[in-house]
Amino acid sequence: MPDQSNIREIKYMLTEADGPMAVRDILRHKLNMSAKEITRCKQFEDGVMAAGVGEGYRKALVKDLLYPGDILKVRIYEDTDNSSEIVPSDTPIDIVYEDEDIILINKPGDMVVHPSYAHFKDSLSNALAGYYQRSGQNHVIRTIGRLDRETSGLIIFAKNRHSAAVLSNQKESMSRRKEYLAVCDGSFAQKEGTIDAPIASRDGQRMVREVRPDGKRAVTHYKVISQFEDYALVRLRLDTGRTHQIRVHMQYMGHPLLGDYFYGKEIANSRGMMRAALHAYHLEFIHPVTGREMSFDAPLPPDMAVLLPHNIDVF
Numbered sequence: 001m002p003d004q005s006n007i008r009e010i011k012y013m014l015t016e017a018d019g020p021m022a023v024r025d026i027l028r029h030k031l032n033m034s035a036k037e038i039t040r041c042k043q044f045e046d047g048v049m050a051a052g053v054g055e056g057y058r059k060a061l062v063k064d065l066l067y068p069g070d071i072l073k074v075r076i077y078e079d080t081d082n083s084s085e086i087v088p089s090d091t092p093i094d095i096v097y098e099d100e101d102i103i104l105i106n107k108p109g110d111m112v113v114h115p116s117y118a119h120f121k122d123s124l125s126n127a128l129a130g131y132y133q134r135s136g137q138n139h140v141i142r143t144i145g146r147l148d149r150e151t152s153g154l155i156i157f158a159k160n161r162h163s164a165a166v167l168s169n170q171k172e173s174m175s176r177r178k179e180y181l182a183v184c185d186g187s188f189a190q191k192e193g194t195i196d197a198p199i200a201s202r203d204g205q206r207m208v209r210e211v212r213p214d215g216k217r218a219v220t221h222y223k224v225i226s227q228f229e230d231y232a233l234v235r236l237r238l239d240t241g242r243t244h245q246i247r248v249h250m251q252y253m254g255h256p257l258l259g260d261y262f263y264g265k266e267i268a269n270s271r272g273m274m275r276a277a278l279h280a281y282h283l284e285f286i287h288p289v290t291g292r293e294m295s296f297d298a299p300l301p302p303d304m305a306v307l308l309p310h311n312i313d314v315f
Helices: 023-030 035-042 124-134 161-176 245-253
Strands: 002-013 048-051 071-079 095-098 102-107 142-144 152-158 179-185 192-196 199-202 205-211 219-227 231-238 278-286 293-297
Touching: 023 035, 023 048, 023 071, 035 048, 035 071, 035 161, 071 161, 095 293, 102 124, 142 161, 152 161, 161 231, 161 278, 179 245, 192 245, 199 245, 205 245, 219 245, 231 245
Parallel strands: 152 278
Antiparallel strands: 002 071, 048 071, 095 102, 102 152, 142 152, 179 231, 179 278, 192 219, 199 205, 219 231, 278 293
16 A cells, blocks of 8 residues: 555646647656656546646546646655665764755765665664654655765665656766765876776675776776875766776776775775775756756765865865
């Protein structure tokens, strides 16, 4: 049964530019709803409704024509799935942005996103479940994109099925509009460039990646923001989203991340970093319901900021 306590209503008013449109076309092209979600909404008596100018709402069929000034209302019901419950925790979260459809969080370093056997109650998802509970919200935990345990920075959670589906369709373009800051070992001969080197799992070590000819293509763009005596602040952008891509590529270049004891074991001095010095600081995407362009920055966390002089303009 759907969760009657968690319903997201989305309305769309036709403009003169829209002209007459079938309900099906409004759902698909104006609200970006998938065929599966449209079918699901149609199952409910009040799932898809329309109102003419000065009229009340009535059930709408997908073949019905609506005209400028008419309003289409869609009600998206959540599923109740007790098998996927996440134990709420009291861990505070750094909320960068929140509305009815999404919540954007600045994840701390050294925290996993999803619960696991070893992190059953201390993941970011547990912390978000606790926040939802304390604020009287009832949402399934739906992550858009991913961040490694050691990586800090911006990550999106969708609050309803529709937002999750629309944002998931943006993931490829979103990854190219996401930027990272890293503190890397050594002195860079070239201040900017592109690493185009395939990445695959290391033989016998499923969780370890390396550059190898038989891997999947991986492309990383980098630019040195500030070069210090023996380490540098570097801005990075990805064309692909391979596991550990930045960490593997920077090691491949001979400039592993400070604190990366997985891929940077040869670093003589990580300057107190206890994790890979990597932060997802910038994220751009299109809002799944309003269609607005969204852009956010998250400041460097203290463990990375302390490595830099105060007068450096990171952004």
